[in-house]
Amino acid sequence: MHPVEEIRGSKWNSLMGKCILLGVSYSVALYKAIDLARELIKRGANVKVVMTQEASRVISPEIFHWATGNDVVYKLSGETEHVTLSRECDSMVIYPATLNVVSKLAYGITDDPVTLTAVNFIGYSKYVLVFPVMHRSMYDSPQYSNTLNMLKNIENIVLIEPVLEDGRVKILDPLESANIIESVTLRGRDLNGVRALVTAGPTREYVDKIRFISNPSSGKMGAAIAWELFSRGAEVYVVRGPSFASFPPQVQIYDVETTEEMAEVVKDIGEVDLAFFAAAPADYKPAETFPGKIDSKTEIEIKLLPTPKVAKVSAAKRKVGFTAVVGEDIIDVALTKMNSYGFDMIVANKVDRKDIGFTSDMNEVYIIRKDKTIRHVPKLPKLLVARAIVDESKDLLRNSD
Numbered sequence: 001m002h003p004v005e006e007i008r009g010s011k012w013n014s015l016m017g018k019c020i021l022l023g024v025s026y027s028v029a030l031y032k033a034i035d036l037a038r039e040l041i042k043r044g045a046n047v048k049v050v051m052t053q054e055a056s057r058v059i060s061p062e063i064f065h066w067a068t069g070n071d072v073v074y075k076l077s078g079e080t081e082h083v084t085l086s087r088e089c090d091s092m093v094i095y096p097a098t099l100n101v102v103s104k105l106a107y108g109i110t111d112d113p114v115t116l117t118a119v120n121f122i123g124y125s126k127y128v129l130v131f132p133v134m135h136r137s138m139y140d141s142p143q144y145s146n147t148l149n150m151l152k153n154i155e156n157i158v159l160i161e162p163v164l165e166d167g168r169v170k171i172l173d174p175l176e177s178a179n180i181i182e183s184v185t186l187r188g189r190d191l192n193g194v195r196a197l198v199t200a201g202p203t204r205e206y207v208d209k210i211r212f213i214s215n216p217s218s219g220k221m222g223a224a225i226a227w228e229l230f231s232r233g234a235e236v237y238v239v240r241g242p243s244f245a246s247f248p249p250q251v252q253i254y255d256v257e258t259t260e261e262m263a264e265v266v267k268d269i270g271e272v273d274l275a276f277f278a279a280a281p282a283d284y285k286p287a288e289t290f291p292g293k294i295d296s297k298t299e300i301e302i303k304l305l306p307t308p309k310v311a312k313v314s315a316a317k318r319k320v321g322f323t324a325v326v327g328e329d330i331i332d333v334a335l336t337k338m339n340s341y342g343f344d345m346i347v348a349n350k351v352d353r354k355d356i357g358f359t360s361d362m363n364e365v366y367i368i369r370k371d372k373t374i375r376h377v378p379k380l381p382k383l384l385v386a387r388a389i390v391d392e393s394k395d396l397l398r399n400s401d
Contacts, residue, residue: 002069016044019089026054036174086120106150133171183231192233199279201243217280219243224386259307275316
């Protein structure tokens, strides 16, 4: 048994039985492809690798053989490996993809193993995920812009643009890239054309200039939903309170602090097809915010006023609510809130458990529909919980006007 079997499915096994082909081209970022391969294997995938000859001169194919347990194709031999791989594997990922490779792909030039195999994947109507990275001057060139437009018009190519940071073009982190690859491999781009809103994180209602009323919400559940929606092709708007959670850099993000600000932005965004109200906005605010900093020796009384209900100002066609329950009948509480807010579906979880919810990376939820059908999602990583929630929400779209 190859040592790679020791880590296969060690994180979770959602990709078990799936074959993912990793295409590697010559870039200084190509070392990250090793981490990406291992991350996909930890989720259960069988990862195979095809390299350009230039890439194989920088990192030996033997390294990728060690990382995946599979032989690596790095030169054209006449044995039609490109056809075999495109038949055997479920999706292909080009990570990193240089300007040279993306240009060849756009124009159908197939003189290296990576582009030749990618064109075959497209011919078999299978997804090819492309992660471009290059020097900033090349990124800003008209050649790249033209190539980008061409690739966007090719069905089954999923283009994940790089992150611009400190004037540099950086490829998406392997962990976040794996999230996208997993979602596309399992669900495709089934939400293309859907406009979706996600609220995430807590809000803060200030008592004085530095003290505030808030809650332990981390924004991780909302972030996981945003990643899942983006990966599956939706146009995503995120309205988030203070949060250190990682969100897709390619979505429209609105940062807010108070509940009133969150409500105003949600209202201004207007009509969307789906809205997920995963944030935990503060329900009350001080009637008065004290100027400066209150002396710690001072005894004060604070009058609290209710804040706006964010979900009620949304013009979304279909609304998915969330409720955090403490020590109560979770189903009854969820049904009451769903009816009160007019939600089409509600997601309920217990927050008096330390192993799930709020700051945890795990969650366990009940997804409840208007007709009182209930789906229990057991304790899982929030990314997988988000997938279950988004899956259930697709039925709401079928019934929308």
